[in-house]
Amino acid sequence: MPDVPLHPDDELSLADVVNRVLDRGAVVSGDVVISVAGVDLVYLGLRLVLSSVEGMRARDEQDAGA
């Protein structure tokens, strides 16, 4: 029987959380504006930007520790 985990690995869970929080859910009024690295952006497919920012931060930390 194929494995059907109801509590999948953390990586998938975190990706699902980010996907839901940023891409789903109701909007109270007007545009949704989110701020990435201190810059306000009108919400538009920012999952990719988020990944990049987090990736850059992780790389910066690795470089700093090297």
Next chain:
Amino acid sequence: MGVHLYCIVPAGCAPPAGLAGVGGAAVATAGVAPPLCWLSQHGTRPDATVGHAAQHHAVVQAALRAGVTPVPLRFGQWFVSAEAAADAVAARADAWNAALRRVHGCVEYGIRIEADVPNVAARDVRGSHAGAGTAYMQELLRVRAQDEVRRGAAEALVAFVAERAGPLVRAAHVAPARGAGALVELAHLVTREDEEEYRKLIRDVASARADVRILVTGPWPPWSFA
């Protein structure tokens, strides 16, 4: 100074004592008449980091754990004050109350179906008289054919799941697949009473389709049905 919003909740639903939200800020209720909203105060608009997204989700999840199904709000909703937020919610009170009724007593389950779709063979144009432009167009055709194969497989799987899980699913949402190998992603709205039966049913679905990998996540707040 302003407030960050998390979710809409029905009357009498207060955050658990000590509940912390984005950046560790205390979560409070705004509004004097239902529907109410949960929010936290901040000096500046919170950055949209993965950590803040997880904290935002944790607040919405806290409402679900307290036995209330909230209407989750997307990250990034910022008002100058709790009063301004409450006014904005009150301005569409009927719509929010309808949304609360729609998800009342329900949770969301996510289903991600992964499969290895056979590759459509590329035509080898080496040695032919076809130029670079022709090869490029042929590659485009191959990619398009591959997309159609994936789309057909996804539609068949959605129908397969719907046929079996349909009686227990109050609403369904089909989302574009993310990531390599993912064919399709589904979200199901299920009543709490039906959760156990639903989970068993999805296991049965997976047993019947050993040719694909089915990953189930949940229970979630109804992010896809807000």
